[in-house]
Amino acid sequence: MELEVRHLRALCAIADTGSVRKAAVQLGMTQPSLTTQLRRIESTVGGTLFTRGQHGSRPTPLGHSVLTRARPIVAEMAALVAAAREAALGAGGLRLRIGSIGSPAVAGWLRRIHRRLPETDTTIHIEVSSNTLLQLLATNQLDVAFVHETAGFPLHVPPGVERRVLVAREPRFAELATGHPAARRPVAHLADLAREPWIVDPTADDEAAALRRAFTATGLDPRLVHVRDTATAADLVASGEAVRPCQPTAAPRPDGGTVVRPLAGDPLTVQLSLASRSGSLPLHDVDALFADLTAAYCDAAAASPPYRAWLTAHDSPLPLPG
Incomplete structure (x- = not known):
């Protein structure tokens, strides 16, 4: 097997996301396919490129060496493709x-x-x-x-990437069924929702980890349900099967099946x-x-x-x- 740019891109994705699962989502692959590809790459280079543990995948010394050479190649190929697309738009576009x-x-x-x-x-x-x-x-x-x-x-x-802060601290609210007891109050408490299944998107950066940390800080252990499809997630919440964290700008369902409530103490925030x-x-x-x-x-x-x-x-x- 000869290494190709797609193989190098896969290695960079695993290193950047710290997870084979997240890298597979980013690359549009299944996790088993990426795992198999990684094993073939490691067989080709003659050594282990990542260590896998409970905290994710981390590059080995050999992995760092390969990544140092892979990143410029991947970046140059991306720049080449971008330049070609720009040329295809025509001059002055x-x-x-x-x-x-x-x-x-x-x-x-x-x-x-x-x-x-x-x-x-x-x-x-x-x-x-x-x-x-x-x-x-x-x-x-x-x-x-x-x-x-x-x-x-x-x-x-x-x-080389710069960020300009729009909102330094945006809270995460909770979306729950209109008939849920916690929906009767203007603010929801994690303790009142501790026994509910919480829907999280496994492809969202650290959403599950942040929710688990917030519950752990109060001595609670959440039940997490991984759902990627937003329509299905909305239906599960409206039916009372689960609750989910949401953006504070999120609107409840038009049919009145859900409500959006702040979480007491703002345990989940983003910038x-x-x-x-x-x-x-x-x-x-x-x-x-x-x-x-x-x-x-x-x-x-x-x-x-x-x-x-x-x-x-x-x-x-x-x-x-x-």
Whole structure:
């Protein structure tokens, strides 16, 4: 077997995510397929490249040596592909490639950008994983990215990538069925939800780990259910089968089947930021994109009564409309 760029890309993904499972999701592969590929790569190079433990996959000394040589090759190939795509657009073509986590603010952000830059070919790439977005940004596959970082679980920020903070501390709320006893109160307590199954997305950066840590801090042990499909997750919550953490800007189901409640003490928080490569866009362009995102986020925040109340109680500096 001869090593190809796709093999090197797989090694970089495992190192960046710290997990074969997360790397498989990032690469669009199944975990067994990536595991088999890794074994073949290790057989080719003649040694173990990663150690596997309860804290994930970590490069061995040989792995570090291989990765040092692999990363420039992967980056150069990504740059080559990006340059080819840019050439294919034709001379003088205006293009803006945006990446983002899923958020109610995204639609308003795009609407403002389209209105301000009507002649620009603007594309959007939505990812659950902020680490994946940062890698796409670092390899010139995106121009800017709206990302979040879970408190206590730092992102893997590639060299040359800068972040501008939008919200330093955004709380995570809980979505639960309207008929749940905790739905009768304006604030939910983890202790009241300790016996409920909690839905988490296994592809989301550290979501499960952060939730488990929050429960452990109160002496509780959560029951986690891994669900990737958002529609199925919403149905399970509405039926009373489970609860799930959600963004404070999230809206309850239109049919009234769910409610969104703050969690007492804010045990789960994230930082929201706009990431860009240093020098890839003029500063005034980044300023304008950040202003568009801020306005869109404020609209989404104002549309959520429980989040608006939370922001007011915490003296938020966000310029909420109205």
